[in-house]
Amino acid sequence: MTTFWAPLLHIYQPPTQDIEILRRIDSECYKSLFNVLDTIDNAKISLNINGILIELLYEYGMGDTLDLLKNLVSENKIEILGTGKFHPILPLIPRKEISHQIRLNEEINRREFGDIWDTKGFFPPEMAISTKVAKIVRNFGYKWLILSGIACPTNWPYDKIYTTPYGLQLFFRDDLLSNKISFKEINAKEFVKELGTLYKDKKKSYKNKTYVLTAMDGETFGHHIRGYERSFLGKAFELIEENNQNIKKSDDKIEVEFISNLDHHFPIAEDKLIPRPSSWSTTYDDLKSKIPYPLWKHPDNSIHKYYWKIVKSLNKLMNLADRLDIKKDWNIENYYNTARYFYDRGLHSCPIWWANALRSIWSPNLVYKGIELLIRAALNAQLALVNAGESIGDGYFDSISYYHGLLLMELYSVSKKFVRKAKR
Numbered sequence: 001m002t003t004f005w006a007p008l009l010h011i012y013q014p015p016t017q018d019i020e021i022l023r024r025i026d027s028e029c030y031k032s033l034f035n036v037l038d039t040i041d042n043a044k045i046s047l048n049i050n051g052i053l054i055e056l057l058y059e060y061g062m063g064d065t066l067d068l069l070k071n072l073v074s075e076n077k078i079e080i081l082g083t084g085k086f087h088p089i090l091p092l093i094p095r096k097e098i099s100h101q102i103r104l105n106e107e108i109n110r111r112e113f114g115d116i117w118d119t120k121g122f123f124p125p126e127m128a129i130s131t132k133v134a135k136i137v138r139n140f141g142y143k144w145l146i147l148s149g150i151a152c153p154t155n156w157p158y159d160k161i162y163t164t165p166y167g168l169q170l171f172f173r174d175d176l177l178s179n180k181i182s183f184k185e186i187n188a189k190e191f192v193k194e195l196g197t198l199y200k201d202k203k204k205s206y207k208n209k210t211y212v213l214t215a216m217d218g219e220t221f222g223h224h225i226r227g228y229e230r231s232f233l234g235k236a237f238e239l240i241e242e243n244n245q246n247i248k249k250s251d252d253k254i255e256v257e258f259i260s261n262l263d264h265h266f267p268i269a270e271d272k273l274i275p276r277p278s279s280w281s282t283t284y285d286d287l288k289s290k291i292p293y294p295l296w297k298h299p300d301n302s303i304h305k306y307y308w309k310i311v312k313s314l315n316k317l318m319n320l321a322d323r324l325d326i327k328k329d330w331n332i333e334n335y336y337n338t339a340r341y342f343y344d345r346g347l348h349s350c351p352i353w354w355a356n357a358l359r360s361i362w363s364p365n366l367v368y369k370g371i372e373l374l375i376r377a378a379l380n381a382q383l384a385l386v387n388a389g390e391s392i393g394d395g396y397f398d399s400i401s402y403y404h405g406l407l408l409m410e411l412y413s414v415s416k417k418f419v420r421k422a423k424r
Contacts, residue, residue: 002253003195004211005240006262008046008146008173009033009218010123012087013053015345016369019060026062029222033229034068040237043077046146046259047218048123051085051108052348066112073116079258080113081121082106082142088347089296091130091277092308094315097347098136104344106140120260121146125349127173127215127280128293134164134275144169144259146215148280149176150287154273158199159206161266162273170273171259173215175280181232182216184225188235192243195254211262215280295361296352303355303367303414306407310371311347313399314378318343320393321381331387339380346373357418364411375404 011030013022037043049069057065072078084090084101085108093101109117122142124133129147137145145168152162152172162170177194180186186194199210221229240254247253257265277292286294297304318339326333351370354363382397 001196001200001205002209002255003198004209004255004257004262004265005195006046006171006211006213006257006259007044008048008081008123008213008215008259009221010048010215011053011218012048012050012125013056014348014350014370015052015056015086016348016350016366016373017056022056022060023062025219025223026057026065028226029219029229030057030062030065031068032222033218033233034065034072036229036234037072037077038068038075040077040234042237042241042256043072044256044258045078046081046121047078048081048083050083050087050125051105052087052345054108054112070113073113079121079260080109080117081123081146082109082119082137082140083123084125086345086348087125087350089126089128089279089293089349089352090124090133091128092293092297093311093347095132095136096319097315098133099140101344101347102136102140120144126293126296127151127278128296129275129279130277130292131274134168135166138164138166138168142168144171146171146173146213146259147275148278148282149173150280150282150284151275151278152273153276154271157269158210158212159266160269161263162269162271164274165272169263169268170275171213171262173213173280177212178214178216181214182220182224184228184232188232188239191232191236192239192254195240196243196252206266209265211257211266213259295356295359296349298356301355301358302410303407304352306403306410307352307355307371309403310374310378310400310407313396313403314343314346314374314381317378317381317385317393317396317400320390320396321384324384324388324390326384329387332384335380335384335387339377339384342373342377342380346370346377355414357414362414362418364415367411368408371404371407375400 083105085104088101090098119141120143122137122145127148129151149172195212221233244253279293281295282292321336321339324332326336351367354366378400382393385393
């Protein structure tokens with residue numbers, strides 16, 4: 001049997017990231033990871049790097065890291081995926097903003113990687129998916145979409161490729177195996193052995209071939225787990241190469257492959273598939289409770305509730321500002337462009353992720369860093385409207401101010417409870 005392993009890594013930092021933390025992550029992970037991959041002849045990794053991270057690396061003098069990445073892309077060791085530039089939870093924002101975030105990221109990919117980059121694979125931030133998002137991704141011309149295993153509503157695909165009714169290929173990561181790697185519950189030798197035996201009992205697999213996808217944060221390798229880029233990733237590639245050189249029968253091989261090339265080896269399934277709305281942090285209990293994106297919009301989380309009230313009114317305020325003729329007055333243009341700048345960044349996923357105190361994911365300052373971007377967007381959008389002689393946004397601005405106050409009070413209330421719990 002030949003097993004195709006298609007690894008995917010996702011690297012991202014929020015627009016509010018502290019510069020010293022970014023430098024540390026770049027040194028511990030990005031540079032080291034890319035240097036390790038440069039030494040590996042059989043490396044093939046599908047990589048998502050959000051456009052905001054590319055901008056941050058340039059802005060703070062770490063462009064040499066991107067030179068390493070471009071070299072790996074040119075050597076066909078890395079394929080770059082599409083995504084939303086500022087890492088928003090795509091199913092939770094308006095269609096117009098989904099398209100806008102994808103378009104912004106494509107502009108950076110084309111600028112950085114030129115003709116090498118193409119609309120093949122797409123990584124939805126946090127693997128958060130909905131039918132709405134899948135259709136928009138397909139309309140942009142992407143060939144395939146990566147999803148969490150929990151999004152698969154039918155028989156697990158290991159020797160065929162599912163597609164949506166409109167032709168978008170769907171690939172599902174092996175959540176169990178990916179999490180074993182992320183939490184250091186398996187070493188490189190055990191992983192390679194598991195790869196080779198995972199579907200051994202599937203005697204009727206397509207042409208005696210199967211495939212396995214793993215996907216995780218790239219920061220796992222070197223930042224979260226020091227030296228892991230060598231001790232696990234580098235070692236796994238090395239062991240696979242040794243295995244393929246030493247075996248006597250071709251049907252025992254493990255081949256490393258880009259996700260984009262899996263359809264060269266496996267057939268498209270006749271059955272069309274609608275993936276479950278979910279993310280890579282969604283559990284089956286969440287699905288039963290109809291909570292597909294629990295870390296970003298949970299009905300029992302008051303901070304989430306107030307946050308999305310703010311975003312709902314801000315979306316409407318921005319829609320009004322989008323209709324202005326910004327060229328007729330410098331003040332209108334300045335306020336509008338400032339609003340758009342903060343709005344695009346303010347939709348990143350981190351603030352509400354840090355608002356999960358019941359799961360011990362809690363940082364009121366990091367929550368508020370994101371809220372502050374939204375409030376500055378609201379203020380400037382309203383000022384653009386005022387300078388244009390429009391008063392139609394007053395109600396939305398008042399709503400944002402109201403829920404902003406409630407959110408601040410809730411941040412303080414939850415913080416007190418969190419501190420008391422920690423002291424017990």
